[in-house]
Amino acid sequence: MMQSASLEQAPATLEVAGAQGGGASAEERYLELLKRTLMRIGFEAKYEPLTFQRVPSIRTKIYRVLARALGPRYEIVRRRRVRREDPTEGRKCSPDAESMIGLYRMNNLHEAIRTIVREKIPGDVIEAGVWRGGAAIFMRAALWAYGDESRTVWVADSFEGLPKPSENIAADAGYDLSGVSDLAVSVQEVQENFRKYGWLDERVRFLKGWFKDTLPTAPIGSIALLRADGDLYESTMDILNALYEKVSPGGYVVIDDYGAWPPCQKAVDEFRAKHGITEPMVTIDWTGRYWRKG
Incomplete structure (x- = not known):
């Protein structure tokens, strides 16, 4: 029987000196506001x-x-009936939000970007499975805020929604989300979201297509941050198989759906076991997990 990976608990809040008050830098205050704007926290649609x-x-x-x-x-x-914790945990999102990942997972992304810049972990950053692009927009903004204009932000998605589960992948049986049109966001809409926040520039590159077709041949060198939001077993495995060996030592591997989607959890556990990955997974919130490559 597959054993679940060992887990640690991530801090619930991001420790940024003065981030909420007058002692924060203008850049940190901007990033805090951007997170809440992308998820409409504090001004959710009624x-x-x-x-x-x-x-x-x-x-x-x-x-x-x-x-x-x-x-x-x-x-x-x-x-809308929204509990106070819903936007924080990412269980519900405002219908006009650019991101549905919730504040805990967005804080994790913030800390990861800050760390790879501070520790000079080599490589680009990539999100595979972007919905409306909110998390990737934040990644681009955070790199700028920390003075790092050398990395490329890769935005990978089918931009057609989720694939229909393959008949030969038993783990994905019963998880057909291919008909959910709200998950099918066009590349033009995502690019427009980047543009309206001022971050559609030469440091952002888009990979359009199914992961199994685009990721193995993507012109990506090393990776400092890999954020996988594939939901299904096959999609998650496609991401890890194509990109994990490109992740630099000390780089972040973030799994968005580990706690929410059993097929995703199965894929991650099997991949880690097969490749002898022993770094503990850290719990971000009810669904998000990450580890740093040793």
């Missing part, structure tokens, strides 16, 4: 379209039929 979904739902399909009948001038909405 209503959301009944057609907005992150998992398949018969009810949502019915609402979409009704919405088409009403025409483009009207939208069916409902009042």
Whole structure:
């Protein structure tokens, strides 16, 4: 039986001196504001379209039929019921947010960027599975804030949503998210999100296509930060198989869906066991995990 990897608990808050107050640098204050803006924390939408979904739902399909009948001038909405901890933990997100990962995982990303710059860990940074691009936008902004303009931010996604599970991958059976249209965000929309925050520049490169087709031949040298958000077993394994050996010693490997999606957890546990990876995984929140390559 596959043994779960050993886990440690990450700090719940990011320790940045004066980050919330007058003692913080302008750059740190900008990054704190950017995180909350990307996730709409503090000014969440009061209503959301009944057609907005992150998992398949018969009810949502019915609402979409009704919405088409009403025409483009009207939208069916409902009042959102959001617990205070939801945006922090990433369990729910505002329908207009650019990121759904929650504050804990965004803080982890902040700390990872700060650390690879401070420790001069060689390599680029990449997110595989980007949705609307919020986390990758933050990565680009954080590199600038810490004075590092040498690294490329790689933005990898199908930009068509999740793939239909392969019939020969038993671990992904029952996890078909290919019909969830809200997960299918076009590359043009993601690029526009980068543009509106001022971060669509020559340091950002896009890899469009299924991971199994794009990542093995991607012109990436070394990697200082790998953020994997593939949800499924096959997608997660495609990311790790193609990119893990490029991660520099001391580099970060962040798994977004380890606690949320059993297929993802299975892929990570199997990959670590196969390759003899013994560095402990650190718990970020209810779903996110990371380790630093030894």
